[in-house]
Amino acid sequence: MMLTIQKNEVDKTQKMREFLCYQFPQQAVQLLDLDREWKHGWSIELKPLKTKRSRPQENYYRKWCGEFAKFCGLTPDEMHEEMLCQCYGSEEVETKFGYRRRPVRRSNDASRGDYSELIETLCRLAAQLDFMVPPPEIAE
Numbered sequence: 001m002m003l004t005i006q007k008n009e010v011d012k013t014q015k016m017r018e019f020l021c022y023q024f025p026q027q028a029v030q031l032l033d034l035d036r037e038w039k040h041g042w043s044i045e046l047k048p049l050k051t052k053r054s055r056p057q058e059n060y061y062r063k064w065c066g067e068f069a070k071f072c073g074l075t076p077d078e079m080h081e082e083m084l085c086q087c088y089g090s091e092e093v094e095t096k097f098g099y100r101r102r103p104v105r106r107s108n109d110a111s112r113g114d115y116s117e118l119i120e121t122l123c124r125l126a127a128q129l130d131f132m133v134p135p136p137e138i139a140e
Contacts (some may be wrong), residue, residue, distance in 0.1 A: 001045070001046045001047070002043060002044070002045050002046075003042075003043070003044040003045075003046065004041060004042070004043050004044075005041050005042045005043075005044075006040070006041040007038065007039065007040055007041040008041075009041070013035075013041070013042065016042065016044075017031065017032075017035060050109070050111050051111055051112050052109075052110075052111065052112070053107075053110050053111070053112055053114075053115035054112060054115075057112065057115050057116070057119065057136075058115070060119065060136050061115070061118060061119050061122065062076070064122060064126070064133045064134075065079050065080055065083060065122055066079070067131075067133075068122065068125075068126050068131055068133065071126075071129075071131045072129070072131075080107075081103065083118060083121055083122055083125070084103035084105065084106065084107060084118070085101060085102075085103045086121050086125060087103075087117055087118045087121040088103055088104050088105040089103070089104040089105075090102060090103055090104060091104055116136075119136050123135075123136070
């Protein structure tokens with residue numbers, strides 16, 4: 001959702017400035033500096049905050065995805081693509097080089113839950129191929 005406050009809406013801009021300076025005192029000077037630069041008004045975007053994957057999750061996944069890749073004779077990038085396809089599904093795309101299989105979703109904006117699902121997929125597929133991945137105790 002996008003909120004717009006025109007510069008001529010003095011009452012709204014004053015209340016918004018006071019509110020933001022009160023709620024975020026560490027950035028009050030920056031807010032006041034920006035206020036001088038806003039010639040036409042303000043635009044404020046509100047959107048849900050997503051919890052990104054944690055650093056321990058990513059470290060765990062990258063380490064064991066790489067080890068599993070070696071076991072399977074793939075590169076770490078090839079194994080990551082395979083995990084994405086297995087976890088989130090894939091689609092066939094026609095290119096100049098023929099048909100390519102691509103994952104439906106990428107992991108760059110994955111939430112903690114989505115990334116946990118990717119880790120579970122790695123553990124499950126590794127177990128099916130007799131490769132032991134230790135439990136992700138610190139990955140959550």
